[in-house]
Amino acid sequence: MTKFLKIAGKILASILLAIVLVLAIFSISPIYRFEGPVPFSGENIYNPYADLDTSIGWKRACLHTHTKVDKGINECPYYPDVVYADYMSYGYDILGFTNHQALTPHPIDSSLYIAGYEHGYNLFKFHINAYGVEKVEKFDHILPILLSQKQFMIDRLADDGDFVQFNHPNRTLTIDRRVMEHLSGYRLIEGDAGFGEKDHGRGTSLNHWDEALSAGRYAHNCINDDNHNSKAHASIARRCSWINTPTPYWKDIREQLLKGNFYTTRVPDFGNGDTAVKHAENLILPRIEDIGLKGDTVYMRLSAPASAIRVISQNGTIVDSTFNSSAIQYVMAPEDPYVRMTAWYDNGTTVYTNAFARYSEGDSPYRDFAHPVRWGMTILWNLLLLAVVAGCIYCYKLMFTSRAPLP
Known part of the structure; x- marks a missing residue:
């Protein structure tokens, strides 16, 4: 019985070591420095x-x-x-x-x-x-x-x-x-x-x-x-x-x-x-029949009246609404970084538009934010993973390397 428990314990320990080993290997990554929130702005x-x-x-x-x-x-x-x-x-x-x-x-x-x-x-x-x-x-x-x-x-x-x-x-x-x-x-x-x-x-x-x-x-x-x-x-x-x-x-x-x-x-x-x-x-x-921007006014016209149409802006705040209507227009205020529109119908149909957003440079508000590598943290993180891998291999050898009995 004792021998069986030892074998079962080794098998269980081997499985756990294998899981930790795989997790460590598949955790390799650079560590980046991220830029925080930068709300849309510009004319x-x-x-x-x-x-x-x-x-x-x-x-x-x-x-x-x-x-x-x-x-x-x-x-x-x-x-x-x-x-x-x-x-x-x-x-x-x-x-x-x-x-x-x-x-x-x-x-x-x-x-x-x-x-x-x-x-x-x-x-x-x-x-x-x-x-x-x-x-x-x-x-x-x-x-x-x-x-x-x-x-x-x-x-x-x-x-x-x-x-x-x-x-x-x-x-x-x-x-x-x-x-x-x-x-x-x-x-x-x-x-x-x-x-x-x-x-x-x-x-x-x-x-x-x-x-x-x-x-x-x-x-x-x-x-x-x-x-x-x-x-x-x-x-x-x-x-x-x-x-x-x-x-x-x-x-x-x-x-x-x-x-x-x-x-x-x-x-x-x-x-x-x-x-x-x-x-x-x-x-x-129901479909969108027309949608766009005139000056600083966003507008949308639907093929059928919606029970509610809402204009949504920063942090999901509702800045305008209309009810039982097929059209809406909204003048973007200077403090509106972006707006998008959603129309709800009584039967559960929901229509979402994409976002109209402010920007100052380039052709659109899209930015691929820089995230430079933090080399010190990257080296430390991956050295830690390497240490975990080495530890798993060492423990595995300890369990399964036979030793001659002492005289």
């Missing part, structure tokens, strides 16, 4: 809809969904051709497959391929969509506790392709106001993705996006289904983006996404299981 106001072409309308898109794959992490029971057909039946024009750690070819037309994937196998669900890439980044921090670790992965992935999207911050562990006020380098953010499908509207406040905007971190709100089962009635066609692009090809999509020339919609689960009702309702969703 210029950025209009994400400056190039709006009402003659081509909006193309409905989901740029974050999952399928079954032959190589990669499977979180969906259906292959891309099935998922694509399901989305097209709900009136979608564009579908981007972003499987975990895998690039997925377009199943119907290679010219419609969007080179993107969802990066991240860490335990905190800190996931980033990388777009316009040619390869999959295999490294990740298993426990990305540090702000610097998060920034390191954003930088690494952004350098690989066109740009990155910060996925579902509302359901990512360790994401708080401090993180949102300091991270930069992402161009899109999934503002409404935090509470599943039963949040009773709480997720429509977009708190984390406002925290970033209020700190001068400019990004566009691109919400998506993040669907893992296209046959699940309550999961498909729930969040989408409407892009003012002339074609469904990535070159044009990318250009409009970077400008912010799109809006997003949270869609109710119409029909409560009745697919026919859901299909019909998805084809008659």
Whole structure:
């Protein structure tokens, strides 16, 4: 019995040492010096809809969904051709497959391929969509506790392709106001993705996006289904983006996404299981008919009256509202660093615009904030990790190196 306990103890200790060893190896990171919040300012106001072409309308898109794959992490029971057909039946024009750690070819037309994937196998669900890439980044921090670790992965992935999207911050562990006020380098953010499908509207406040905007971190709100089962009635066609692009090809999509020339919609689960009702309702969703900026006046006109339209500014403060109306306009005050608009409908449909923000230099308020490496802290952090690795190896040798008995 004693021998059995010793063997079991060694096995358990080996497993624990292996876990600590892996965590240490996958925690390597530079340590950065971050710039704090810098609210938008300046005489210029950025209009994400400056190039709006009402003659081509909006193309409905989901740029974050999952399928079954032959190589990669499977979180969906259906292959891309099935998922694509399901989305097209709900009136979608564009579908981007972003499987975990895998690039997925377009199943119907290679010219419609969007080179993107969802990066991240860490335990905190800190996931980033990388777009316009040619390869999959295999490294990740298993426990990305540090702000610097998060920034390191954003930088690494952004350098690989066109740009990155910060996925579902509302359901990512360790994401708080401090993180949102300091991270930069992402161009899109999934503002409404935090509470599943039963949040009773709480997720429509977009708190984390406002925290970033209020700190001068400019990004566009691109919400998506993040669907893992296209046959699940309550999961498909729930969040989408409407892009003012002339074609469904990535070159044009990318250009409009970077400008912010799109809006997003949270869609109710119409029909409560009745697919026919859901299909019909998805084809008659309220839309933005016109939106833009005249002087310092922001305006929007919808295709159907909303129960409430609100103008939201610094720290998520509501600065103007209108009710039972299809239009709103608001004169940006000098003290408004940014404004965005949200329209709520009684049936649960919610429409979000991108942010109009002040800036003084360049073409837009977007800034990739400098975060120089703190070399002293970087050396100390990685030496600490090296010491942990060495300690694990030493303990392992002590346990399994046999010693001859003393005479």
